[in-house]
Amino acid sequence: MEEFVGKLWHKLISRAASREHHDAAVTLDEMRTTVGVMFRALGGDGGLRVEAATATDHGARRRWLQHIAGSGTSVELAWRDGETLRLPARIALFAERRMNRDLYIWLAALAAVATDEHQLPRPWLARNQVLTLRVLNRFPGLKTRYARLCEAQLALRPATASLPDDEAAQEIAIQQALQEPGSVAALPPARKAPHPVYLWLHPSPPLQQAVGGSEDDTDEGEGETRDSEIGKRHGERVDATEREAGMIALRMENILTWGEFVNVNRETEEDDDSGSVAAEMETLSITRDKRTVASRLRFDLDLPCSEYDDQSLGEGILLPEWDYRRRALRPDYCRLQPMLARDVTALDLPPHLRRTAHHLRRQFESLAHGRTWLRAQPDGSELDLTAWLDYATARHSGHPIREQGLYRDFRNNQRDLACLLLADLSLSTDAAVNNEQKIIDVIRDSLFLFAEALSAAGDRFAMYGFSSRKREHVRFHAIKAFEEGYDGTIRGRIQAIRPGYYTRMGAALRQASRLLGSQRAGRQLLLLLTDGKPNDLDHYEGRYGIEDTRQALHEARQEGFYPFCVTIDQQAGDYLPHLFGPGNYVVIRRPDELPRQLPLLYARLTG
Numbered sequence: 001m002e003e004f005v006g007k008l009w010h011k012l013i014s015r016a017a018s019r020e021h022h023d024a025a026v027t028l029d030e031m032r033t034t035v036g037v038m039f040r041a042l043g044g045d046g047g048l049r050v051e052a053a054t055a056t057d058h059g060a061r062r063r064w065l066q067h068i069a070g071s072g073t074s075v076e077l078a079w080r081d082g083e084t085l086r087l088p089a090r091i092a093l094f095a096e097r098r099m100n101r102d103l104y105i106w107l108a109a110l111a112a113v114a115t116d117e118h119q120l121p122r123p124w125l126a127r128n129q130v131l132t133l134r135v136l137n138r139f140p141g142l143k144t145r146y147a148r149l150c151e152a153q154l155a156l157r158p159a160t161a162s163l164p165d166d167e168a169a170q171e172i173a174i175q176q177a178l179q180e181p182g183s184v185a186a187l188p189p190a191r192k193a194p195h196p197v198y199l200w201l202h203p204s205p206p207l208q209q210a211v212g213g214s215e216d217d218t219d220e221g222e223g224e225t226r227d228s229e230i231g232k233r234h235g236e237r238v239d240a241t242e243r244e245a246g247m248i249a250l251r252m253e254n255i256l257t258w259g260e261f262v263n264v265n266r267e268t269e270e271d272d273d274s275g276s277v278a279a280e281m282e283t284l285s286i287t288r289d290k291r292t293v294a295s296r297l298r299f300d301l302d303l304p305c306s307e308y309d310d311q312s313l314g315e316g317i318l319l320p321e322w323d324y325r326r327r328a329l330r331p332d333y334c335r336l337q338p339m340l341a342r343d344v345t346a347l348d349l350p351p352h353l354r355r356t357a358h359h360l361r362r363q364f365e366s367l368a369h370g371r372t373w374l375r376a377q378p379d380g381s382e383l384d385l386t387a388w389l390d391y392a393t394a395r396h397s398g399h400p401i402r403e404q405g406l407y408r409d410f411r412n413n414q415r416d417l418a419c420l421l422l423a424d425l426s427l428s429t430d431a432a433v434n435n436e437q438k439i440i441d442v443i444r445d446s447l448f449l450f451a452e453a454l455s456a457a458g459d460r461f462a463m464y465g466f467s468s469r470k471r472e473h474v475r476f477h478a479i480k481a482f483e484e485g486y487d488g489t490i491r492g493r494i495q496a497i498r499p500g501y502y503t504r505m506g507a508a509l510r511q512a513s514r515l516l517g518s519q520r521a522g523r524q525l526l527l528l529l530t531d532g533k534p535n536d537l538d539h540y541e542g543r544y545g546i547e548d549t550r551q552a553l554h555e556a557r558q559e560g561f562y563p564f565c566v567t568i569d570q571q572a573g574d575y576l577p578h579l580f581g582p583g584n585y586v587v588i589r590r591p592d593e594l595p596r597q598l599p600l601l602y603a604r605l606t607g
Contacts, residue, residue: 013068019156025092026100028052035108039085042139044112046578047324047546052089053078053202059193061158061167078107079202083543085111086202093198094152102145103198109135109142110201125177125187128200132181146199150178153199166190310477310496313338319507321471324547334507336474341496346488349452350495353445353595357452360599364457380407416522417606418460418482421450422512423497424530425465425477430499431531433591439531439568440499445595446529447479447494453599455486459606460519466508467500470538474507475500482519505534506548509563513556525605526556526563529598531591533575550579564605566598 028035028050036050055074066072076088087107091100113134122130136143154175160168169188174197177184187194318332349357376387387406429440447463454461463479477497480490509528516524534545553563565576565585576585586601588594 013065014071018071020092021095022092024095024097024100025090026097026104027090028087028104031101031104035087035104038105039108039112042109042112043115044085044108045115047543047550047575048080048083048085049574050085050087052076053086056202058196060195061163061192075196077196077198077200077202078111080111080114093156099148099152102149106135106142106146106149106199107201109139110199113138114201123186124200125173125184128197129177129181129184131201132199136181149199153178153197156198158195164191167192167194170194309342310339310475311342313340313478317511319474319510321506322548322551324544324551329551334471334474334504336476336507336511339475339477341477341493344489344492344496347491347495348488349448349491350445353448353452356596357449360449360453361456364453364599364603375405375408377405377407377409379405380409382408384408415457415459415606417525418462418516418519418521418523419454419525419527419602419606420462420464420482420512420516421447421527421529422508423447423463423465423479424503424505424528424532425467425475425497425500426503426532427467427499427501428503428532437592439591440497442568442591442594443529444494444497446598447497448491449595450598450602451480451486451490451494453602460521462515463494464508464512464515465497465500466504467502468504468507468536469501470536471504471507471540474504476508476511482515502536502540503530503532503534503545504536504540505530505545506552509549509552509556513552513559513561516556516561517559523606524561525602526561527602528563528565529567530565531568533569533572546575546579553579562605566594566601568594 032050039048039050040046053076055076057073058075062072076090078085078087080086085108087104091103093103094100110128110131114131132146136146157175158171160171163171166188167190170190171194173184173187174194178197178199316335316337319334319336320329320331321333322328323330375384377384384405384407387408391406423443425440425443429438429443431439433439433442451461451463460482461480462482465477465479466475468474479493479497480486484490505528509526512526516526534549535541536545540548556563563580563584565572565580566588567576567585568588568591570587570589572585572587576587579585588597
C-alpha cells in the first residue's frame with residue numbers, strides 16, 4: 001500500500017511541477033528530414049549528422065514544486081561540433097504544436113550559420129546574439145517566426161522581481177539580448193546560472209566544466225568522452241582503487257566454506273552494454289591510474305605471412321589524402337599496394353550461377369548487337385529522303401547549301417564506354433547475410449555475374465577490390481584489368497577474394513580514377529560496391545574519412561568520370577547523399593539480391 005501511494009504521489013507531484021505541453025509535443029524523429037533539408041539549404045555543413053542531444057544539468061534556480069518532485073534539474077539544449085548537429089529529442093515547451101516545430105527549424109538555422117565559431121570563439125551571450133543577427137540578416141523570411149518564438153520564450157522566463165539582485169540583473173540582460181540581439185556586451189555575474197535559453201545554442205553557462213587535471217594526467221587521444229555515442233555528461237574525478245590491497249584468506253581444509261576479499265576492484269568490469277548504461281548515467285566517474293586496463297581489449301589485425309598472402313606488385317604507390325581540417329591535400333600521405341591473388345587456377349562459372357548468367361548474357365548480347373539507322377552519311381545502303389529534301393529545298397530557294405551526306409546506313413550501335421568496378425573487401429564483409437551466405441559470398445557472386453554480362457555486351461571493364469590497414473598499407477587487389485579478357489583465370493581471381501581489413505576509400509578511389517583515366521571512351525563509369533562507410537584504425541574514422549572520400553569523388557568528377565555507389569548498408573542514407581549527391585547511389589535492401597540487381601543496374605546506367 002505504501003509503495004502504491006508513493007508512486008501515485010510521485011506521479012501527481014511530477015505532473016504538477018512539469019510545464020511541458022505533452023499534447024503539442026514534437027519529436028526529432030518527426031522533424032529529422034525537415035531539419036536536415038533546412039540545415040543544408042541554409043548553408044550548413046552537409047557532412048554533419050543530425051542526432052538527439054542529451055540532457056545536462058543547468059544549475060539554475062528551480063521552483064519549489066520542482067524541488068519537491070526532484071525534477072527540473074536537467075535540460076536538452078541544441079549544440080554542434082565537427083561531426084554532429086545535436087537537437088533536443090523532444091520539444092514540448094509551447095502549447096501550440098506549430099511553435100514547437102518552428103523551434104526545431106530556428107535551431108537548425110542558427111546552427112547552419114555557426115560555421116566560424118571554432119575560429120572565433122566568443123562567450124555564450126555574445127555568440128548567440130551574433131548568430132541570431134546573422135540568421136535574421138541572411139534570411140529575412142525567418143524574422144516573423146523568430147518574433148513569435150521570442151515572445152513565447154519570454155513568457156516562460158522567470159519574473160525578475162522574484163529573483164535576487166544578481167540573478168535579476170542577469171535575467172534582464174538575457175531578455176534584452178533576446179529582444180534586441182547585439183545590444184548586450186556581457187553577462188553580469190551571479191551566484192547561480194541563468195535559466196536555459198531554448199532559442200540559443202549550447203554550450204551555455206549551465207554547462208559544467210570539464211573534468212580537471214594536469215597536462216601530465218592526460219595522454220594524447222584520451223580523456224575525451226565521445227559526444228556522438230553518449231552525449232555530454234558531467235564528470236567527477238575519483239581515486240583509483242588500489243589493486244594491491246586485496247587479501248584472500250583461506251585454508252585448504254575449508255576452501256569451500258569461507259573467503260574474504262578486501263577492496264574489491266570492479267571499475268573495469270566488462271559490459272557489452274556499456275554504451276547504453278553510460279547514456280543513462282548523469283555523472284561519469286573517471287579515474288586515471290597510469291596503467292593499462294586489462295579488460296579494455298583492442299587489437300589490430302596483423303598482416304598474413306607473405307607465404308599465404310596475395311602477391312605484392314611493386315613497392316607501392318604514394319597517393320595524397322584530403323585533410324578537411326586544413327582544407328588541403330597531404331601529398332604522398334598514403335601508400336597503396338597493388339596485389340594479385342597467388343596460385344590462381346582457371347575455373348568455370350559456379351553451377352548455382354549458370355542459369356542466371358545465361359539469361360543475363362542473352363539480355364546483354366542485345367546491347368552488343370543493337371543496330372540503328374545512321375542519317376546524313378556520305379555513303380550508305382539507301383538514299384536518306386529527309387536529307388535529300390532539305391538539300392533540294394535549300395537549292396531551289398537559293399540559300400547557301402552546306403555540304404552534307406544524302407545517304408543513310410543500318411549499322412551496329414557501338415557503345416563507347418568504359419567501366420571500373422571497385423569492390424569493398426573489408427573485414428565487415430565476413431558478416432552473415434543469411435544462414436547460407438556471407439556478404440563476401442554475395443559480392444563474389446555479383447562479380448561473377450557482372451563480368452558475364454559485360455563480356456557478353458562487349459563493353460570495356462575492369463574490376464578491383466580494396467581494404468586497408470592504416471595509411472601505409474592500402475591493399476588494392478587486381479581482379480581484372482582493362483586489357484585482360486574475361487576467362488577462367490579471371491574467374492579464379494574472383495573466387496579467391498576474401499575479407500581483408502578496413503575501408504580507406506579515398507586512396508582506392510584515387511587509384512581507380514587513374515586507371516579509368518587511361519581509357520579513352522565517351523563515357524567512363526566508376527562503380528563502387530560497398531557495405532559500409534569509410535573507416536580505418538587511425539584518424540580516418542568518422543568525419544575525416546567521409547571528407548577524404550568526398551574529395552576523391554570530387555576529383556573523379558573533375559576528370560569527367562561518373563561515380564556511382566551500390567551499397568547494402570541500410571544506414572547509407574545518412575552519409576551517401578553527402579558523398580555522391582542525390583541520385584548517384586542505390587541501396588539494395590536485400591543483400592542476397594545484389595548479384596542479380598548489379599548487372600541490371602549497370603544496364604540502366606549505361607543505356
